[in-house]
Amino acid sequence: MGIFKRMKEDMDVVFEQDPAARTYFEVFLTYSGLHAIWSHRIAHVFYKRRMFFIARVISQVSRFFTGIEIHPGAKIGRRFFIDHGMGVVIGETCEIGDNVTVFQGVTLGGTGKEKGKRHPTVKDNALISTGAKVLGSITIGESAKVGGGSVVLHDVPDHSTVVGIPGRVVVQNGERVRRDLDHHKLPDPVLGQCEHLQAEIDSLREEIARLKEGKQNADNSL
Known part of the structure; x- marks a missing residue:
């Protein structure tokens, strides 16, 4: 697919996903998600050619302007929407x-x-x-x-x-x-630990209640 068809496909996704999108001109100029994706494609080309410094520079410039950080090594498919x-x-x-x-x-x-x-x-x-x-x-x-x-x-x-x-x-x-x-x-290790702690607390409360009951019975017998 040619570069311009790919860019149009990216913009078509915006219209499908975002009801606020009005015109291609507006989307082309103002959608930072698109700009980040397009910049990433350029950076990724340099990354694959092991030109890592240039790839990172492009990535960081894109991050500065868009607020979106995509490492140039990431592999991204078609019709990606941010x-x-x-x-x-x-x-x-x-x-x-x-x-x-x-x-x-x-x-x-x-x-x-x-x-x-x-x-x-x-x-x-x-x-x-x-x-x-x-x-x-x-x-x-x-x-x-x-x-x-x-x-x-x-x-x-x-x-x-x-x-x-x-x-x-x-x-x-x-x-x-x-x-x-x-x-x-x-998978919820935090929940499992909380349940274990709650069971320990309940057991201690029961033990304390038994001790209090035994002390009261001893006092009453005196």
């Missing part, structure tokens, strides 16, 4: 499929200083809502949705909806996920 975009961060080893939408404040980042694949893979038709943080070398499945403000640390199945901190699957294949079943789909 809505508003301020604060979006996309890491070096991210792989993003076709027809993916992300909103402002989204981070597709790593979890440490590990080498190799350390950023998420986002499959086709996924949607990642405002402020969501997707961290580590995990996969967001095809047509999956990540709720606003969620923190996702584990793989998300295809056709699922994830919400919360840490993210848990609440809908899969159009059906709500029951919380008393399929616990492997609801």
